[in-house]
Amino acid sequence: MRTRNTGPTRVGLFGILGSGNLGNDGSLDAVINYLRERHPAVELDFMCMGPDRVSAQYGAPATHLQWYEARGEAIRWLPGPVAKIIGRLLDPARTLAWVRRQDVVIVPGMGVLEATVPLRPWSFPYSLYWLSRLARLTGTRVALVSVGADFISQRVTRWLVTRAARLAHYRSYRDAHSRNAMWEMGIDSAADDVYPDLAFALPAPPAPAAGTGTVGVGVMDYHGDNDERAHGDELHRAYLGKVKGFVRWLTDNGRAVRLFTGDKADEPVVREILADGPADRISAASVSSLDELMREMAAVDAVVATRYHNVLCALKTCRPTVSIGYAAKNDVLMASMGLHEFVQQARSLDLDTLIAQFTELERRSAQLQRILAERNLETRQRLERQFAALSAALFPAPAAVEVR
Structure with a gap:
């Protein structure tokens, strides 16, 4: 004692x-x-x-x-x-x-x-x-x-x-x-x-007054959960392939893409996506804190992310968000902020569904930002x-x- x-x-x-x-x-x-x-x-x-x-x-x-x-x-x-x-x-x-x-x-x-x-x-x-x-x-x-x-x-x-x-x-x-x-x-x-x-x-940073034409994509070195160790590499390849496909769809349709991470373990994933896409349309944020990450996210129009705290930062900055979750906590967070319909699971990610969700997210952007502002106050x-x-x-x- x-x-x-x-x-x-x-x-x-x-x-x-x-x-x-x-x-x-x-x-x-x-x-x-x-x-x-x-x-x-x-x-x-x-x-x-x-x-x-x-x-x-x-x-x-x-x-x-x-x-x-x-x-x-x-x-x-x-x-x-x-x-x-x-x-x-x-x-x-x-x-x-x-x-x-x-x-x-x-x-x-x-x-x-x-x-x-x-x-x-x-x-x-x-x-x-x-x-x-x-x-x-x-x-x-x-x-x-x-x-x-x-x-x-x-x-x-x-x-x-x-x-x-x-x-x-x-x-x-x-x-x-x-x-x-x-x-x-x-x-x-x-x-x-x-x-x-x-x-x-x-504290949340102020958002720009007008749209920037850039979409934030938060990536993860995803290998499944603790019970999926035997299939981790397979899950990783499938997830990364779908994320690459979505990034290509964004750039093909005139959007710029800003890549985000939430852990230094995610950096190889960023490098692989950068190597796969047009250099003039894809860039990567370099941040060392959630404050810096939120400042980056406030400067994009919408976010699609996997890591829990990437999703959280996007919601806190009132960015319309699609969650590609790796655990129930992602879905619970999205539901609490009024965006329950904009979720998918990383282990079963479907590219066509993601594109449809993102299209609807953009269409309802103003409404969703108002909802997020109210939920953030609460x-x-x-x-x-x-x-x-x-x-x-x-x-x-x-x-x-x-x-x-």
């Missing part, structure tokens, strides 16, 4: 942060903005995948989430499997040393309770389990804030994430689907709240309630002392 802190509240931020995933980092930005605005005296600390980047950006100490990744070149002499086993054995002790220094640990958004992309149980689920377990041991409060969840069929992964969630001091989800998934996996989530994704709390109001609830749970005001 750590000693009681009598100074400023120490807040740790934990997750796959600073490693190139724009959605995860955007959720972190939203929580940092909230802390600095409402609890400016807190002392920040991080345990994440990109500690150097995060520390430089926020001016606070940061520790690498995993020993194996942190050591890098220093352990090249060890066989890879041996080094990973050593790391897994050392990581609980490293997490204990970090978590005992914190009063509160926040896991900011992210799909930490799902396996909608290929995921091994001994990667982040293992890290999250030890965070929650050791936080209980040391008396540190853990908050899973507006996180994503989905039913996990792989038993070990499911056991790790449900135990981690059960041990958390505070839980909220970014949609009702996530809360229901946790219930299905055995967590009593009835008292847990549902609020919008944290990235909706980020979403922001709900996130204000999320932050108020979080403050009440983690930073309660000192009890008043009656003077006689």
Whole structure:
């Protein structure tokens, strides 16, 4: 048990942060903005995948989430499997040393309770389990804030994430689907709240007054979900072929195309699409944050995207959007913003249907932008309630002392 802190509240931020995933980092930005605005005296600390980047950006100490990744070149002499086993054995002790220094640990958004992309149980689920377990041991409060969840069929992964969630001091989800998934996996989530994704709390850039003639296409290094590993390459080829076909249709019909990504893993997909199309009609955005991505998206007329946070940014900037989803969360998000009819699944993407959906999207552009503006206002109001609830749970005001 750590000693009681009598100074400023120490807040740790934990997750796959600073490693190139724009959605995860955007959720972190939203929580940092909230802390600095409402609890400016807190002392920040991080345990994440990109500690150097995060520390430089926020001016606070940061520790690498995993020993194996942190050591890098220093352990090249060890066989890879041996080094990973050593790391897994050392990581609980490293997490204990970090978590005992914190009063509160926040896991900011992210799909930490799902396996909608290929995921091994001994990667982040293992890290999250030890965070929650050791936080209980040391008396540190853990908050899973507006996180994503989905039913996990792989038993070990499911056991790790449900135990981690059960041990958390505070839980909220970014949609009702996530809360229901946790219930299905055995967590009593009835008292847990549902609020919008944290990235909706980020400021949105102004949109241009007139159309630009450019269509945004958000791509992903898609290989199916955790249960489709055996068919990952096949799914990837089929998805990429359909996206290329759609981009060619756009350029053949006089549109310029701006390519977007949401993770550095998507960059090879962008290069392949650029090589396949006319150089004077296709370009790629280079962004390092959700703020920059939203500025890029505000400058196009419509968006067709796959990654969840690409879709979210498009909706937040009131861009009429078609989602080529890889998980239920995409469809749930689109329905919440009034665009439920403009969805497809990446694993079964149909090019003719996509063209028809996009054509209808353009025809109804003005109407859809009005709907998105209304939904964004409601979403922001709900996130204000999320932050108020979080403050009440983690930073309660000192009890008043009656003077006689």
